Amino acid sequence: MILAVDVGNTRIKAAVFEDNTLLEHFAFLKTELEKSIQNILEKYKNTTDLVVASVSKVEKEAFVRFETRLNVHFISHSDAFPFVNCYETPQTLGIDRMVLATGATIQYPKQNRLVIDAGTCVTYDFIDENDNYLGGAIAPGLQLRYASLHNFTAKLPLLSLESPKHFIGKSTSESIHSGVVNGLVYEIEGYINELKSQYSKFIIILTGGDTVFLAKRLKNTIFANSNFLLESLNQTFQYKIKK
Numbered sequence: 001m002i003l004a005v006d007v008g009n010t011r012i013k014a015a016v017f018e019d020n021t022l023l024e025h026f027a028f029l030k031t032e033l034e035k036s037i038q039n040i041l042e043k044y045k046n047t048t049d050l051v052v053a054s055v056s057k058v059e060k061e062a063f064v065r066f067e068t069r070l071n072v073h074f075i076s077h078s079d080a081f082p083f084v085n086c087y088e089t090p091q092t093l094g095i096d097r098m099v100l101a102t103g104a105t106i107q108y109p110k111q112n113r114l115v116i117d118a119g120t121c122v123t124y125d126f127i128d129e130n131d132n133y134l135g136g137a138i139a140p141g142l143q144l145r146y147a148s149l150h151n152f153t154a155k156l157p158l159l160s161l162e163s164p165k166h167f168i169g170k171s172t173s174e175s176i177h178s179g180v181v182n183g184l185v186y187e188i189e190g191y192i193n194e195l196k197s198q199y200s201k202f203i204i205i206l207t208g209g210d211t212v213f214l215a216k217r218l219k220n221t222i223f224a225n226s227n228f229l230l231e232s233l234n235q236t237f238q239y240k241i242k243k
């Protein structure tokens with residue numbers, strides 16, 4: 001059994017895998033890291049490997065303490081990946097984006113793929129049918145948009161995610177919800193439509209903490225899978241140990 005851990009900028013997500021089957025998934029805060037992992041390992045006693053992909057500042061020591069019980073692996077830029085990295089600054093490409101590109105390459109072979117990860121940031125990653133990772137885009141996620149409007153103005157309140165009641169916002173809060181939610185939906189649709197003018201065919205995978213909220217608002221056909229990063233992390237590890 002493998003415990004895959006995705007350390008994001010807001011939360012930590014984890015899942016236990018038996019080969020390619022996801023048995024259970026978890027989400028917790030960084031402050032709960034060690035306790036949460038301990039609890040998972042108590043429940044899944046046959047876990048042999050702990051695989052970590054981190055884009056955050058969580059200390060390696062937090063994981064190293066589990067080395068007495070199992071093998072701990074940190075995915076890094078120097079690992080083997082099943083795609084050609086065409087990013088002009090490959091060393092600054094987020095590990096999470098490399099893991100997503102790995103999952104897309106392995107799960108959807110021989111086709112153009114766009115991966116959209118809607119978390120703290122919304123990332124767009126494009127891997128062409130020849131398995132060239134071309135790059136993409138980085139934009140603020142939903143929660144970050146709400147927080148920015150509040151943090152960089154005097155008059156805007158901090159709101160939490162809500163479906164806009166009216167397209168034409170009739171109050172401050174309705175205007176914010178309309179701007180944040182419709183803004184991101186249009187951004188995603190716009191990004192997809194621009195790519196369609198460049199590539200006749202590609203599949204679209206949507207993942208991240210806002211997957212469910214966004215999937216029902218998008219017109220394009222997408223594979224919506226909140227666990228795609230964790231599944232991809234398991235596959236990145238399998239690929240790494242086979243090499």
Ligand SMILES: Nc1ncnc2c1ncn2[C@@H]1O[C@H](COP(=O)(O)OP(=O)(O)OP(=O)(O)O)[C@@H](O)[C@H]1O
Pocket residue numbers: 007008009010011012055096118119120121141142143144161208209210
């Ligand atoms: N329980 C939750 N706690 C925090 N955010 C949540 C929760 N459930 C859904 N979300 C949504 O998920 C988004 C954050 O996504 P996610 O948890 O994937 O981010 P993350 O931990 O920073 O990961 P990454 O850095 O990979 O984006 C927020 O915009 C928020 O609206």
Ligand SMILES: CC(C)(CO)[C@@H](O)C(=O)NCCC(=O)O
Pocket residue numbers: 009055092093094095096097121123138
């Ligand atoms: C963009 C984020 C924050 C998304 O989690 C992460 O992938 C990251 O820190 N990336 C580094 C910059 C880059 O990918 O080009």
Ligand SMILES: [K+]
Pocket residue numbers: 117118119120121122123208
């Ligand atoms: K993200």
